[in-house]
Amino acid sequence: MLKAVILIGGPQKGTRFRPLSFEVPKPLFPVAGVPMIQHHIEACVKVPNMKEILLIGFYQPNEELNRFLSSAQQEFRVSIRYLQEYAALSTGGGIYHFRDQILSGGPEAFFVMNADVCSEFPLPEMLEFQKEHGDGRSFVIQGTTANRKQSLNYGCIVENQDTNEVLHYVEKPSTFVSDIINCGIYLFTPEIFHHIGLVFQKHQRDLLLEEQVNGWQRAEVIRLEQDIFTTLAGQGKLYVYTTNRFWSQIKSAGSAIYASRLYLSQYHKTHPERLARNREGSPVIIGNVYIHPTAAIDPTAVLGPNVSIGKGVSIGAGVRVRESIILHGATLQDHCCVLNSIVGWDSTIGKWARVEGTPSDPNPNDPYAKIDSETLFRDGKLTPSITILGCNVSIPSEVIILNSIVLPHKDLNRSFKNQIIL
Numbered sequence: 001m002l003k004a005v006i007l008i009g010g011p012q013k014g015t016r017f018r019p020l021s022f023e024v025p026k027p028l029f030p031v032a033g034v035p036m037i038q039h040h041i042e043a044c045v046k047v048p049n050m051k052e053i054l055l056i057g058f059y060q061p062n063e064e065l066n067r068f069l070s071s072a073q074q075e076f077r078v079s080i081r082y083l084q085e086y087a088a089l090s091t092g093g094g095i096y097h098f099r100d101q102i103l104s105g106g107p108e109a110f111f112v113m114n115a116d117v118c119s120e121f122p123l124p125e126m127l128e129f130q131k132e133h134g135d136g137r138s139f140v141i142q143g144t145t146a147n148r149k150q151s152l153n154y155g156c157i158v159e160n161q162d163t164n165e166v167l168h169y170v171e172k173p174s175t176f177v178s179d180i181i182n183c184g185i186y187l188f189t190p191e192i193f194h195h196i197g198l199v200f201q202k203h204q205r206d207l208l209l210e211e212q213v214n215g216w217q218r219a220e221v222i223r224l225e226q227d228i229f230t231t232l233a234g235q236g237k238l239y240v241y242t243t244n245r246f247w248s249q250i251k252s253a254g255s256a257i258y259a260s261r262l263y264l265s266q267y268h269k270t271h272p273e274r275l276a277r278n279r280e281g282s283p284v285i286i287g288n289v290y291i292h293p294t295a296a297i298d299p300t301a302v303l304g305p306n307v308s309i310g311k312g313v314s315i316g317a318g319v320r321v322r323e324s325i326i327l328h329g330a331t332l333q334d335h336c337c338v339l340n341s342i343v344g345w346d347s348t349i350g351k352w353a354r355v356e357g358t359p360s361d362p363n364p365n366d367p368y369a370k371i372d373s374e375t376l377f378r379d380g381k382l383t384p385s386i387t388i389l390g391c392n393v394s395i396p397s398e399v400i401i402l403n404s405i406v407l408p409h410k411d412l413n414r415s416f417k418n419q420i421i422l
């Protein structure tokens with residue numbers, strides 16, 4: 001049997017996702033209409049023999065997470081549990097700490113996935129690849145090709161091109177190493193814990209020499225990338241399965257809109273029922289659009305492409321929405337226009353107002369370009385990016401909000417351009 005682990009991190013993570021991550025843990029932020037990690041779960045439950053999915057992170061369990069877990073359990077009829085780390089133990093420390101839970105029931109292999117990636121999750125292909133490489137029980141990293149410049153933001157993999165063995169692994173190198181990058185999706189056998197255990201023991205020995213206080217905790221912080229993959233490379237145990245199917249990181253809010261676009265187009269194959277269609281008496285739909293069944297939308301509104309409308313959203317006459325995510329409870333009054341933006345929970349946009357951002361999509365002329373999860377400021381100035389309205393923001397009628405980030409609960413009274421409104 002098989003299991004899967006999703007590394008969901010914790011509240012100190014996801015800083016580039018603010019102010020949206022103030023309201024909901026980033027792994028539950030809706031992408032193409034469903035929580036980010038539901039896409040991982042949907043891919044896992046399609047794998048035959050998948051017995052359990054474990055979310056590992058250091059969030060305090062809260063109502064939102066519990067609600068998600070129980071509704072996912074019911075919907076997918078597989079055990080889905082949250083295991084909370086007592087502190088941030090990093091990508092290898094968390095799975096090591098909970099190794100007994102992962103190994104209970106005797107899985108022959110298990111997937112580990114970063115929560116903040118969007119992917120087609122070619123999990124059956126990874127299982128097949130594992131059988132055909134090494135001794136059939138090797139560890140597999142999903143890789144993809146990036147351009148030279150962007151590869152430096154990821155784990156970089158040098159492979160033996162004949163055998164696909166990982167010969168060399170460098171996490172976020174400062175100079176070019178390889179254009180094959182780590183997608184943050186792995187297939188391990190229980191033997192991985194032997195290798196993590198060796199690092200744990202080494203950390204303990206090092207700490208004894210240093211006579212540090214709180215050593216137990218420090219020894220348990222283990223990074224899969226720097227501590228494990230770097231050492232395993234070249235030992236005939238670690239292989240890379242390179243895919244050219246869609247994949248992207250979800251770090252910034254801008255990348256959530258891009259990820260939504262990728263998943264919405266995948267819905268044609270996986271969930272056609274989630275895509276809105278043009279019907280008489282319904283709004284005009286252009287391209288791929290998700291509309292929650294409880295949203296109330298005037299038939300004269302025009303939506304799409306790449307729009308996701310959340311629960312209980314209300315959209316008035318003549319409204320235009322493109323390349324945006326509208327979160328639950330928001331109200332878009334008549335004739336307002338929302339482009340390249342995320343509109344927060346329960347926010348209101350007044351009549352004839354225009355809320356617009358600048359997309360940060362990957363360069364369409366470069367087949368290997370990834371989205372740049374850029375920092376907020378460059379040369380002391382806010383970089384033009386998508387506009388984000390935090391929750392419960394109110395935008396008056398007839399104003400323009402351009403390339404701005406509005407923190408929650410703000411009541412604006414005029415137009416703003418390229419600003420963070422605190």
Ligand SMILES: Nc1nc2c(ncn2[C@@H]2O[C@H](COP(=O)(O)OP(=O)(O)O[C@H]3O[C@H](CO)[C@@H](O)[C@H](O)[C@@H]3O)[C@@H](O)[C@H]2O)c(=O)[nH]1
Pocket residue numbers: 007008009010013056057058085087088089090091094113114115116117153154155156171172181182183184225249
């Ligand atoms: N449980 C747990 N999860 C964690 C912790 N720290 C990070 N994570 C989770 O682990 C994943 C990786 O997060 P980061 O440590 O921020 O790494 P990164 O910059 O995203 O880079 C990683 O992913 C890239 C692909 O997206 C890889 O290219 C890179 O090599 C690396 O694995 C995220 O899903 C994050 O939530 C932790 O202490 N505990």
